[in-house]
Amino acid sequence: MQVGVDSWLNIIEDSGPLQTKLIIGNGCSVGRRSTVSAKNYIELEADVLLAPGVLIMDHNHEYSNPDLPIHAQGVTEGGRIVIGRNSWLGFGCAICCSNGALTLGRNCVVGANSVVTQSFPDFSLIAGSPAKLIKIYDLSLGQWVRVSEAASGSENLRIRI
Numbered sequence: 001m002q003v004g005v006d007s008w009l010n011i012i013e014d015s016g017p018l019q020t021k022l023i024i025g026n027g028c029s030v031g032r033r034s035t036v037s038a039k040n041y042i043e044l045e046a047d048v049l050l051a052p053g054v055l056i057m058d059h060n061h062e063y064s065n066p067d068l069p070i071h072a073q074g075v076t077e078g079g080r081i082v083i084g085r086n087s088w089l090g091f092g093c094a095i096c097c098s099n100g101a102l103t104l105g106r107n108c109v110v111g112a113n114s115v116v117t118q119s120f121p122d123f124s125l126i127a128g129s130p131a132k133l134i135k136i137y138d139l140s141l142g143q144w145v146r147v148s149e150a151a152s153g154s155e156n157l158r159i160r161i
Helices: 147-153
Strands: 008-011 022-024 035-038 041-044 055-057 078-083 094-096 099-104 124-128 131-138 143-146
Touching: 008 022, 035 041, 055 078, 094 099, 131 147, 143 147
Parallel strands: 008 035, 022 041, 035 055, 041 078, 055 094, 078 099
Antiparallel strands: 124 131, 131 143
């Protein structure tokens, strides 16, 4: 595992039972100035690549009471995040899960400055704010294809979330 300069790997502690909250698999690389903040559970499977400035958070700041300063309200319940093996998260993207589970399948590519708030299947190229599925790798064709082409072209295409 490599962690770039000025990166922050943060674990939010609570009074509950001791549990693993952050797993970083073999061969992962965290780009400089990236932040990974885990309250519940974040897993980067093997060989995940984070470009510089990536944010991964399984919670958020609480802000429901307008009479209190946000910093005094703690954090939200949050969710769980799993980034599949051999995925690449582009420069400045944010992966945020405020509740439930967010999974990026294996071999996913996330475009620069994208904001991911939902799950995507294996072999997805996603981009935008909010992130949307742009391309998938079609195993039968052996190439990346735009979602509109894939939907009308390949009978063997399987997308599972």
